[in-house]
Amino acid sequence: MIVRLLALAFAAASITAAAGAQAVDRTLPAQLSVPTRATLERLIDSARVAGLPIDPLYSKVREGVFRSADESRVVAAVQRLARDLGDARMALGDSAGAEEVTAGANALRAGLHPADLSRLREARRPRSDHPLTVALVVIADLATRGVPAAMAVASVNELVTRNVSDGSLLSFRQNVERDLVGGRSPASALDARTRALIDDERRRP
Amino acid sequence: MSEPDSPRWLKEVTDELRRDVIVRSTWRTRLLEEVARARKPSAHDTVDERFDDEGELGHQPERHHRAITLGPLAGLAAATVLVALGAGVTYMAMSARGGGSADRQRSVAAAPPQLVSGAPASSEREVVRFELSAPRASRVALVGSFNEWNPVATPLSRDPASGKWVVSLRLPPGRHVYAFVVDGDVTADPAAPRAADDDFGSTNSVVLVTAPRT
Numbered sequence: 001m002i003v004r005l006l007a008l009a010f011a012a013a014s015i016t017a018a019a020g021a022q023a024v025d026r027t028l029p030a031q032l033s034v035p036t037r038a039t040l041e042r043l044i045d046s047a048r049v050a051g052l053p054i055d056p057l058y059s060k061v062r063e064g065v066f067r068s069a070d071e072s073r074v075v076a077a078v079q080r081l082a083r084d085l086g087d088a089r090m091a092l093g094d095s096a097g098a099e100e101v102t103a104g105a106n107a108l109r110a111g112l113h114p115a116d117l118s119r120l121r122e123a124r125r126p127r128s129d130h131p132l133t134v135a136l137v138v139i140a141d142l143a144t145r146g147v148p149a150a151m152a153v154a155s156v157n158e159l160v161t162r163n164v165s166d167g168s169l170l171s172f173r174q175n176v177e178r179d180l181v182g183g184r185s186p187a188s189a190l191d192a193r194t195r196a197l198i199d200d201e202r203r204r205p
Numbered sequence: 206m207s208e209p210d211s212p213r214w215l216k217e218v219t220d221e222l223r224r225d226v227i228v229r230s231t232w233r234t235r236l237l238e239e240v241a242r243a244r245k246p247s248a249h250d251t252v253d254e255r256f257d258d259e260g261e262l263g264h265q266p267e268r269h270h271r272a273i274t275l276g277p278l279a280g281l282a283a284a285t286v287l288v289a290l291g292a293g294v295t296y297m298a299m300s301a302r303g304g305g306s307a308d309r310q311r312s313v314a315a316a317p318p319q320l321v322s323g324a325p326a327s328s329e330r331e332v333v334r335f336e337l338s339a340p341r342a343s344r345v346a347l348v349g350s351f352n353e354w355n356p357v358a359t360p361l362s363r364d365p366a367s368g369k370w371v372v373s374l375r376l377p378p379g380r381h382v383y384a385f386v387v388d389g390d391v392t393a394d395p396a397a398p399r400a401a402d403d404d405f406g407s408t409n410s411v412v413l414v415t416a417p418r419t
Contacts (some may be wrong), residue, residue, distance in 0.1 A: 010368075024352050041306055056297065059350040061405070065356035067405040099379045106380065110401035123331035135378045141398040170413060177398065 023152075025057040029065045036071040043078055053098035056105070062100045078205045084108045089116035092132065103136035110143035118126040132168040134166040138173040145177060154193045161203055172197050252326025318397060318412040330375040331414050335383075337361065337370045337394065342387045345370040349409070356386045382409045 028037045044057050060081050064074035088104030089096060091114040096104070104117050120132055120139075135156050159169060161202040172193055179189035275406040318335050335347055351374065361370035382400045384391050384407075393399060394410035403409070 024350070041318055056350070058270065059354070060402075063350075063356040063382075063409075066348060066356065069405045077402075080404070081402070103380055108276055121217075133379065137411070138267055144401045145400050173398075174261060203287070 012092060021068060024058050025062075026054070026058055026062060028058075031065055032071060032074070034063075036075060039075055040078060042076065043075070047082045047085065050086060050089075052082065052089055053095070053102055055098070056085065056102050057081060064172070080109075081105060087114050088117060090114065092121055097131055098134075099133045100131045100136065103133045103140065107136045107140040110140040110148035114141070116149070120153070120157055120160060123157045132160070134169050138169050141173055142176060142186075142190075145180055147176070147180070147190065151190055154192045158194060159197060162198060164197060164201055168197055168201070185199055216395075231354055318394070330377050332373050332377050333414060334371060334373045335361070335412075335413060336364075336372075337385050337387070338368075339366065339370055339385075339387050340396070342370065346386040347374075347383060347388055348391070349374055350381050351376055351383070362387075376412070376414045378414045381412045381414065382414060384409045 018137045021180075028040055033039070038167045040113050042059060044054050047057055057078050060078050061074055064077060069077075083100055084105035087108055092100060094105050107117065108114065116139075117136070120135060124130060124132060137151045139149070139156050142156075143149045156169070159172065164172075175193045175196075176186075179193065180186065184192075250356045281311050327372065337345060339345055345361040347361060348354045348356050352358040359372055359374065363369070364371045365408050382402070384393055386392075393408050397410040397412060400409040400411045
């Protein structure tokens with residue numbers, strides 16, 4: 001009982017202590033040289049004018065500084081991310097939100113093609129206002145774990161077409177991940193989990 | 206130099222050395238027995254006398270192998286000391302290489318980040334609990350897109366109940382990229398999915414936060 005109380009008190013204290021998680025700081029770190037900061041400011045301004053989300057770009061700069069990367073490497077990473085964000089925006093359409101575009105950029109980085117994003121957008125037509133963020137995150141995560149991007153896209157496309165909920169998509173990802181860790185092949189895991197989820201959806205009233 | 210040409214003093218010394226040493230017969234017998242015993246190969250002697258040092262067949266000059274016999278307790282104690290010495294040497298070698306590898310080995314999977322059920326979420330954020338099992342670490346922190354990759358912003362605390370390093374954060378919905386800093390060494394969360402964008406040489410982890418439940 002005392003241990004449980006202590007654990008509860010500890011959990012409450014740790015949440016309070018960490019409650020200061022804040023929005024992205026839109027300034028460039030002072031550790032960077034003046035020419036590098038100028039280059040990054042130009043890149044980020046261009047992204048802003050193009051209507052792209054810029055918080056991921058600031059975060060990328062901060063990560064590079066934290067990891068003591070060369071300034072040229074930081075600039076290259078931000079350039080690449082800005083390009084991916086632009087491609088994702090083009091593929092997903094102007095109505096896509098910042099989270100959706102950021103997830104799309106990461107999916108491109110994981111090996112998807114812009115055409116894959118466009119097909120995913122077409123697949124959700126029946127409920128076109130629903131963001132694709134979770135679907136894109138699921139595809140990117142699966143590709144990162146060694147599932148061929150085309151297979152991941154095909155499975156998630158089918159699920160999105162059938163209006164599978166975001167919660168079910170996240171469970172699907174976890175189940176496939178578990179199967180892969182257990183030694184199942186990506187094709188077998190994706191096929192079995194996709195069919196199981198579709199069957200579940202069919203049984204629902 | 207032949208003996209007839211030797212100086213007289215040398216001849217006298219040689220004669221003296223050649224003279225039989227008078228000892229008791231029992232001492233001589235015991236001495237000869239000891240010499241014979243020492244030359245007899247023992248059952249524990251593993252020297253292969255067929256080969257010389259160059260690997261050629263021949264007489265092996267003289268090798269003395271001594272078998273050491275230990276009792277069970279003494280053997281256990283010796284094994285413990287050897288294991289401890291081996292672990293110490295390995296740790297020192299890994300530390301000498303920069304310490305990073307050793308730190309990474311201290312971290313093991315605990316659990317992926319989880320939404321804390323029943324925790325007071327705000328209207329826009331969910332409470333997410335991160336945890337890492339790193340029993341030998343003295344300091345663990347969380348860095349990521351949600352705290353500007355600031356290694357001092359989000360320290361983890363050791364949970365007195367489980368012994369794991371934990372922290373709970375209020376995070377907005379979406380995909381967040383993060384890593385742990387274990388005694389100054391950056392490492393991905395062993396229990397979570399990896400991010401695709403490893404621009405700076407090592408991968409990060411990803412936490413997915415869904416919209417707060419209403």
